Ligand SMILES: [Zn+2]
């Protein structure tokens with residue numbers, strides 16, 4: 747089974763992910779823009795039992811439009827968010843696609859919050 751590892755910028759926080767992601771989703775929302783530092787965020791969803799985190803993480807919690815909270819895990823040294831989870835869906839986690847730094851990683855199959863898409867980002871990106 748394929749295993750890929752997502753890591754923070756300094757490398758101390760990592761999460762090994764076994765198998766293919768359940769879903770890859772691109773999000774244009776402002777929170778994802780601020781989290782990622784880019785014009786959109788991309789989440790690769792995995793079953794919780796398919797991921798193994800390692801290293802020291804800190805938490806950032808915020809609410810979401812669904813009414814359920816989100817918990818983001820980030821590296822206290824370099825600040826990269828590596829994965830996060832929704833209190834609504836306990837059996838899966840989202841891993842930051844960029845943290846894999848893998849150009850062959852499966853592409854997103856959906857894009858959400860298109861109303862916050864930057865004008866220069868293609869509409870058909872997912
Ligand atoms: Zn780090």
Ligand SMILES: [Zn+2]
Pocket residue numbers: 773774775776777778779787859
């Ligand atoms: Zn978002």
